[in-house]
Amino acid sequence: MADELVFYTNPMSRGRIARWMLEEVGQPYRTEILDYGTTMKAPDYLAVNPMGKVPAVRHGQTVVTEAAAICAYLADVFPEAGLAPPHGARERGPYYRWMFFAAGPVEAAVSNRVMGWSAPEGRERMLSYGRFEDAMAALDYAVSQGDYVAGDRFTAADVYIGSQIGWGLIFGTIEKRPAFERYWARVSDRPAYRRATEIDDALMPKE
Known part of the structure; x- marks a missing residue:
């Protein structure tokens, strides 16, 4: 079993x-x-x-x-x-790189900004993301190199990065850059995303 x-x-x-x-x-x-x-x-x-x-x-x-x-x-x-590039494939590098960039520097940058906190002048290099603007510029680059972050196929990295960008656009925690909006429209147009959303929406508390 x-x-x-x-x-x-x-x-x-x-x-x-x-x-x-x-x-x-x-x-x-x-x-x-x-x-x-x-x-x-x-x-x-x-x-x-x-x-x-x-x-x-x-x-x-x-x-x-x-x-x-x-x-x-x-x-x-x-x-x-x-949902993952084969081991040894060229795409495996960007797959890991951008998924964990989003989980680390992007998550921290967005969370700190929401809390109204930023590093003192001159101490940005102590943070994994430096400045919020730096993290957003790198994220823009990641989603602008092709349809997906690890080549021409959708992967688990796009699930994670897409979720971060989608939430950010909905709740206003990241900038509404054209690259982010195009990428989110592309990755959210998937049957699995729609099924997952329907399941979780049905589980939301009823007012």
Whole structure:
């Protein structure tokens, strides 16, 4: 029997990234919805993720947390989905480069800006992203080299980067650059993205 794939999430979280990736992979999975401050901080879930945050996946005995890591893991363990360039392929470099650039410098730059914080003058080099403007310029470059960030095929990197850009455009946390808008329109026009969005929207609390 194949290892069960369990997805821990909340529809108002970065779990939407992992949901999109799971729908792209196309393997059966079971969802456990957790609530902030209660089941997300309960002992049972802290045994899965000591941070008490979502998303997380459990695949058999393997637990993976952090949205970018989940995307990379699922692409590797389900290669038949074609969501990662082959090992040794030229595209493997930009695939890793831009996925983890978005997970590190871009995530930090956007979060700090939302909080109203920036580095003191002259100390920007201590930050992984330097200045917010530098991170945005590099992200613009990443999505402007072709249809997708790792060549001419959609990959797990586009799930992660697309999610970051999509949220940023919707909530106003990144600039509405033409390159970002074109890229988001392209990657969000996928059946798996639409399925994932419909599932999570249906799980949102009813007012």
